[in-house]
Amino acid sequence: MTIESLPIQVQAARVSLRGKRSMGRSVALHATLTVASLIAVFPVFWVLVTSFKPDARAVAPTIRLFDESSLANYRDVLSGQQGDFLAWVLNSVEIALLTTLIAVFLSATTGYAVSRFRFPGSRKLLLSFLIAQMFPFAVLIVPLFNVLLSLGLQGTGIGLVLVYCTTSVPFCTYMLKGYFDTIPTDIDESGRVDGLSPFGVFWRLVLPLARPGLAVTAFYAFLTAWGEVAFASAFLSASDESKTLAVGLQVFVQQNRVEWGHLAAASILVSIPAVAVFYLVQRFLVTGLAAGAVKG
């Protein structure tokens, strides 16, 4: 069909463009891209380098790649010398996974309903989802705190999960609605004629087809929960073993000094799961984001 032949034509156009580009332009383009990549990669690289240095050497006036470098920082962080790092990891994993699970489930079902069924107020419902997104986090902390308090969930991980869901579910619903809209309704109808119930259509046809969209949604929900600091420090109890990673990192920043080496080592450890999740979903990211964005 014509739509499927399009990308090939686009590719062909690109190839011929590349062939025509002059030497000078090519050098300029690659130089720019290289600089941009370096700017993007350097901070992460420097954190990695710093994580192997002792705190004192990390900010030494002479800048060296290796300066008494060792794995000591990692050993300290993981052994819980400065705080219960492994407990934080568990908390963060638990909260981020639970948020992802609830957010994907809720936004998939809601997004499907809004995409497929006509019911009174469906448009308004969708708009109302955006309201929570319109306020800055700082404004939301007090009202959310009160809600959690009255629910008896203040200070608990489940409470924090709910808070993360208030921000990620609306956004994910929008994204998934956009994705579901790109799946032709003929497929739903064909499934119903073939013998599926309405939920069966959703579960066996629409969800498998929406896998790229779901992956992106899951990634987004996971990241929101994983790296978040403001809500986590406000809503979790102050005791060390209930902190999440992002909050826990603050122990390395003390009033008079910052333990740069330890902070860097901990940061690298924190980013590993996020990178792992990214690696899992990256092949869906481009199609998922594009589809959600174009028809959102």
Place this chain on the structure above:
Amino acid sequence: MAEVAYVSASRVFAGNPPVRAVDQLELDVADGEFLVLVGPSGSGKSTALRMLAGLEDVDEGAIKIGGKDVTNVPPKGRDIAMVFQSYALYPHMTVAENMGFALKLRGTSKQEIKDKVAEAAKMLDLTKYLDRKPKALSGGQRQRVAMGRAIVREPSVFLMDEPLSNLDAKLRVETRANIAALQQRLGTTTIYVTHDQVEAMTMGDRVAVLKDGLLQQCASPRELYDRPANAFVAGFIGSPAMNLKTVPLTAEGALLDGLTVPLTRSALDKASTEGLKEVTFGVRPETLRLAGADEEGMELTVELVEELGADAYVYGSVRIGGVPERFIVRVDGRTPPAFGQNVKVAVRDTSEVHLFHPESGARLEV
């Protein structure tokens, strides 16, 4: 296998005013029959089909399949299979999985599914594509998979919603014949929706013509062509379309420019009892012929000649009551008149002339 009946079935879409997409449809389809629903876009033919499938609500009346009222039965309980215009294949399943999906849902054993899919694939020449995903197939192959998915289920009724409209012209003609042959072989009741009157005429045992949600006529292709029930059917069926003009009546017949077409006594009587001074006069292009210079005939100025090889169609204008009206005449393909030429046109056979009421459009029986 089963018969199908629409019992005063209506579908009303909310709005101001509400739209009666299908209005009091009364239609009986016999067991094993191939019925074509045809009409221009917006005529309600697809809606009527979807009502039968259970994908569209029935607001008034009822729908029966095999004598059983299924008006409120969900699609999966109706024992129907549908071929969609877009084919609606499941992109994440292979051809074999697509075809076997309905059976799998019914809990049919794996071996039986495999056998049935293999049999249908053989019938449709799809055997070597069974492991492919739909996106790796051509348009014609996808169409066949959609057919295969319907066949494998052995339903009591096939529903087809413009299944050929995404194919190119040559493949469409080929597939048209294949579907008709397949239906005859399987003997399954089939309801087929199309906007293409050639498909309707060539495939259907009977053809139901719809317009604005109302059934205009349901009859065999021959009957539709020879005795259209009203001016709409007359104009819709046949290509190129019938010449339909409102002309004055005289004591002898219908008065066209320079030509009085004699009408039968009974036709004239009927017109006069209804107090008609004019009638809608219908004549197909092949019923007209070029007349010799000394014969009685209408003056036609040639505006366009379509040469099709064996035949040619002459499009030209005739002045009726001072107003130029377009007529189409079929002539011999080897000796067509030239552009701009003035020719005389006469009626080949006055018994093939159709008369309709000028306002209601209903056929005046002669």
